[in-house]
Amino acid sequence: MSGLDLTAEQARLLDGAEGKMVQRLMRLLVRLGQVFGASRLVPISSAQVSGVSYKSIGDPGLDFLEDVAGQGARVRIRTTLNPAGMDLERWRELGFPEPFAAKQQRIIAAFQQIGIHPTATCTPYLAGNLPQRGDHIAWAESSAVSYANSVLGARTNREGGPGALAAAICGCTPLYGLHLDEGRRATVHVAMEADLGSRADFGALGNHVGRLVRDGIPYFSGIPEAGVDDLKALGAAMAASGAVGLYHVEGLTPEAGDQDPAGLETITVARRHLEETYARLNTGESSAPDLLVVGCPHASLEEISRVAGLVEGGKLTRQLWVCTSRVAREEAARAGFVSIIEEAGGRVVADTCMVVAPIEQMGIGATAVDSGKAAHYLPGFCKQRVTFGDLDRLIQEALK
Ligand code: F3S
Secondary structure (H helix, E strand, O other): OOOOOOOHHHHHHHOOOOOHHHHHHHHHHHHHHHHOOOOOEEEOOEEEEOOOOHHHHHHHHHHHHHHHHHOOOOOOOEEEEOOOOOOOOOOOOOOOOHHHHHHHHHHHHHHHHHOOOOOEOOOHHHOOOOOOOOOEOEEOOHHHHHHHHHHHOOEOOOOOHHHHHHHHHHOEEEOOHHHOHHHHOOOEEEEEOOOOOOHHHHHHHHHHHHHHHOOOOEEEEOOOOOOHHHHHHHHHHHHHHOOOOOOEEOOOOOOHHHOOOOOOEEEEEOHHHHHHHHHHHOOOOOOOOOEEEEEEEEEOHHHHHHHHHHHOOOOOOOEEEEEEOHHHHHHHHHOOHHHHHHHOOOEEEEOOOOOOOOHHHOOOOEEEEOOHHHHHHHHHHHOOEEEEOOHHHHHHHHHO
16 A cells, blocks of 8 residues: 555556566655655656756666666656756867767667656746746756746745656656645745845855755745846756745745745845855856856857857857757747857857856866856866856956
């Protein structure tokens, strides 16, 4: 007895009607449901699977995926991938090591055999996987989870890679946490007293608040306006320094009006907190960066256009990567932004990012970013010295 109220189809999968691998993955979902006190498994409309870069999952992950594919398990719903460890088309030109590329290609082939389209991005919502408010989904990339829950009003927990893959193959996920109304209520009020002047400021704010609230659900007041790219930067940084899967912004996000901040603990954020965050995350100011990277989370068309406007007609004195989805790269190419950036010496890189690519094996030791999430991960995950600041300034410095 699972203790969960399973549908006939779910019980059939659990009984092994579709083979041992599907049964094993269904058992994983049931076990997760038991651990987290779910009453049942809810059907989902989309999945987003992490653990795609060979740098992240290594040979054990590759072996597991080839086993899943080889045993005939296939996804039942629209499923996309997190970034891979390299640009899947231009890896050679960009200098990715051949042995790494060979392993990465096997990982992608296994995912394709499982039925997943190799859209490798942390912004699936900008690349055709766009859930609607109230949809139950199972996404694994923490920044995408935050965006889906907070900005789109869809419902997903912060899945791990195996949990999201199991959900994609079984078509369901345990109903608990952020899938439930009661799991989506704000737990802490963040009162903004500082103006947010750049996208980097949103990242710095996210980094600061994530450290304070951990896995809480912040309700922000005092942010009169923010674009979707600002919210993407804010959520990504909170999900990295903390474990925030959902936040609300007064007057801006779809479920903010359902919240009542009265009675919640209040955290006040002033300009000095952001300055302290910049100081803490800037570990590389003393040396010029080898690489400037834009696009964490993956750059939108608007962000690519902004970079093109800043570099147009200039010559970059250091490497520039604009990381994005293949879909956005193709749109940017049609709009002429890719050629402007590449004529200035930059590269618009698809399918990967500076954190999951093996940049430390490619002669890069110092990186400049305008992302609070990237600034958080690059020192530990990629052994980088980091310059974290406003995009306009970073590009001006790279053009000198
Ligand atoms: Fe995306 Fe990589 Fe940043 S996966 S959110 S660009 S660390």
